[in-house]
Amino acid sequence: xxxxxxxxxxxxxxxxxxxxxxxxxxxxAGDVPIGWGQVDDEISKKAILKAAELGVNFFDTADFYGFxxxxxxxxxxxxxxxxxxxxATKVGNTLSxxxxxxxxxxxxxxxxxxxxxxxxxxxxxxDVYQLHSARxxxxxxxxxxxxxxxxxxxxxxxxxxxxxxxxxxQKEAIFFIEHKIGYTFQIAFSIINQIALEEVIPLAVxxxxxxxxxxxxxxxxxxxxxxxxxxxxxxxHRSKRLNPELLNLSLDRLEKVFELxxxxxIEPIDFAMSFILSQKGISTVIPxxxxxxxxxxxxxxxxxxxxxxxxxxHSFYLSDLKQLxxxxxxx
Numbered sequence: 001x002x003x004x005x006x007x008x009x010x011x012x013x014x015x016x017x018x019x020x021x022x023x024x025x026x027x028x029a030g031d032v033p034i035g036w037g038q039v040d041d042e043i044s045k046k047a048i049l050k051a052a053e054l055g056v057n058f059f060d061t062a063d064f065y066g067f068x069x070x071x072x073x074x075x076x077x078x079x080x081x082x083x084x085x086x087x088a089t090k091v092g093n094t095l096s097x098x099x100x101x102x103x104x105x106x107x108x109x110x111x112x113x114x115x116x117x118x119x120x121x122x123x124x125x126x127d128v129y130q131l132h133s134a135r136x137x138x139x140x141x142x143x144x145x146x147x148x149x150x151x152x153x154x155x156x157x158x159x160x161x162x163x164x165x166x167x168x169x170q171k172e173a174i175f176f177i178e179h180k181i182g183y184t185f186q187i188a189f190s191i192i193n194q195i196a197l198e199e200v201i202p203l204a205v206x207x208x209x210x211x212x213x214x215x216x217x218x219x220x221x222x223x224x225x226x227x228x229x230x231x232x233x234x235x236x237h238r239s240k241r242l243n244p245e246l247l248n249l250s251l252d253r254l255e256k257v258f259e260l261x262x263x264x265x266i267e268p269i270d271f272a273m274s275f276i277l278s279q280k281g282i283s284t285v286i287p288x289x290x291x292x293x294x295x296x297x298x299x300x301x302x303x304x305x306x307x308x309x310x311x312x313x314h315s316f317y318l319s320d321l322k323q324l325x326x327x328x329x330x331x
Contacts, residue, residue, distance in 0.1 A: 001055025024066025079122025
């Protein structure tokens with residue numbers, strides 16, 4: 001495992017981290033699935049331990065994943081023995097009184113939520129605390145910034161940042177940079193979704209923000225293992241995000257990507273991960289990991305792609321995949 005500096009922090013993070021949305025369990029916000037379907041906690045714990053054995057030292061979660069269940073898993077596995085392992089979690093997403101997805105970026109909510117996360121994690125300090133998709137109006141209001149700075153002063157968090165919106169990450173990133181606040185950006189970034197290359201990544205590099213790349217396999221599409229007949233459980237959010245029409249459209253557009261990977265003798269997962277790690281400024285990539293087998297497939301040293309292949313994949317995104325992202329946004 002190789003390690004990279006996380007922006008201007010003093011943290012060295014494994015270039016492959018552990019994304020834990022999927023191990024939160026099958027939870028619903030009203031009638032909308034926001035998890036990844038059924039999980040087995042014992043299998044999840046073995047996946048976490050396997051990743052650590054393979055050199056992963058950066059684990060990313062959120063208090064919204066399984067409504068705290070994902071955090072509890074890490075607390076049960078590492079509580080009292082975190083040692084040199086690093087934990088990032090998020091705050092701000094919650095449920096409304098009616099049970100639908102909502103958000104709360106008030107100062108008091110964040111201060112209280114942090115205490116609850118620390119208790120679930122069985123940890124004295126959160127290494128990287130992230131605003132979970134806060135939008136520009138929340139940042140301009142200012143309470144969430146006050147909360148983060150207070151928590152850092154109190155020693156309850158070491159560094160803080162923001163998990164940026166999937167489709168429109170620019171405004172919030174620019175706000176952070178202009179106001180010289182925070183340390184990290186978490187971005188949705190993959191062969192399919194290269195929106196962050198337009199502004200966010202270059203600005204982050206210039207201003208020394210650490211970049212955490214999430215959903216690098218785009219919900220599993222870039223593994224090359226999905227058939228056109230793939231059906232997701234109703235309690236899996238992909239049953240909504242990857243409906244049959246969008247799944248087939250995605251597989252049509254990805255044929256050239258898989259053909260290029262095959263011509264290079266590279267497995268689709270390796271090709272997708274290498275593309276991200278070949279980009280300047282990426283600190284760590286956090287694929288979702290649910291099993292020991294997935295840990296073994298995702299946690300290894302990925303060779304960088306050639307400049308020619310990186311340029312081709314970006315050009316192909318601009319000509320074909322960017323339109324696909326518009327379909328995801330509408331969906």
